Amino acid sequence: MTDEAKMKFNQQGLLPAIVQDEETGEILMLAYMNQEALTRTLETRRTWFYSRSRKAMWMKGESSGHVQEVREVLLDCDADTLLVKVVQTGAACHMGYRSCFFRKLNPDGTSEVIAEKIFDPNQVYGKD
Amino acid sequence: MTDEAKMKFNQQGLLPAIVQDEETGEILMLAYMNQEALTRTLETRRTWFYSRSRKAMWMKGESSGHVQEVREVLLDCDADTLLVKVVQTGAACHMGYRSCFFRKLNPDGTSEVIAEKIFDPNQVYGKD
Numbered sequence: 001m002t003d004e005a006k007m008k009f010n011q012q013g014l015l016p017a018i019v020q021d022e023e024t025g026e027i028l029m030l031a032y033m034n035q036e037a038l039t040r041t042l043e044t045r046r047t048w049f050y051s052r053s054r055k056a057m058w059m060k061g062e063s064s065g066h067v068q069e070v071r072e073v074l075l076d077c078d079a080d081t082l083l084v085k086v087v088q089t090g091a092a093c094h095m096g097y098r099s100c101f102f103r104k105l106n107p108d109g110t111s112e113v114i115a116e117k118i119f120d121p122n123q124v125y126g127k128d
Numbered sequence: 129m130t131d132e133a134k135m136k137f138n139q140q141g142l143l144p145a146i147v148q149d150e151e152t153g154e155i156l157m158l159a160y161m162n163q164e165a166l167t168r169t170l171e172t173r174r175t176w177f178y179s180r181s182r183k184a185m186w187m188k189g190e191s192s193g194h195v196q197e198v199r200e201v202l203l204d205c206d207a208d209t210l211l212v213k214v215v216q217t218g219a220a221c222h223m224g225y226r227s228c229f230f231r232k233l234n235p236d237g238t239s240e241v242i243a244e245k246i247f248d249p250n251q252v253y254g255k256d
Contacts, residue, residue, distance in 0.1 A: 003238060004237060020153075076229050110132055
């Protein structure tokens with residue numbers, strides 16, 4: 001059955017979008033989309049987000065070349081979260097890791113890095 | 129290296145928490161944790177969340193029996209999103225699906241259900 005999807009954007013007009021590697025199932029990152037970023041994502045098959053700090057839209061990979069090719073966009077039961085399945089070029093994390101989730105939380109409140117960097121951010125993004 | 133983790137809770141004191149099936153990699157749901165829900169999750173190895181609509185903490189499975197056994201909690205690079213890897217009993221979605229992400233978004237703005245229900249919500253939660 002096909003229905004018109006009515007998304008429930010939050011008070012800032014945004015939806016959290018989980019990005020998952022379609023092939024391995026690895027969670028790569030979470031960022032936020034407004035209506036325009038979602039429309040561009042569906043139309044261009046690249047991931048577009050809205051940066052809350054920079055107050056601007058951005059395409060993943062526009063600086064780094066680490067683009068995400070969109071294979072599928074899913075909506076959850078409450079229509080307030082997106083799941084975007086992608087093919088990732090390079091790495092998702094601006095800090096040099098394949099995934100942004102490279103730290104494990106311990107019960108005592110400490111965290112430890114459990115992944116290895118696969119690129120040098122200074123080389124990819126420049127030092128500024 | 130082990131460091132004290134400093135989470136960046138949002139203005140409502142919450143962090144989005146992605147819940148993933150540890151074995152299959154399937155994304156089951158996204159809900160929100162406050163500091164207390166996170167502490168309980170790490171200590172009890174069950175998932176606890178904060179409901180924004182009910183303004184109360186809840187444990188996944190407390191009504192349905194569909195509990196989530198926590199295997200690992202990861203933190204992202206910006207320290208503002210959690211990824212919780214679990215073993216899911218039954219199903220994650222209160223609407224009867226294994227995953228809350230059972231709808232696919234089409235480029236024309238419509239959505240379609242791409243999964244099948246594995247339980248009857250009326251039987252599990254009652255009709256009220």
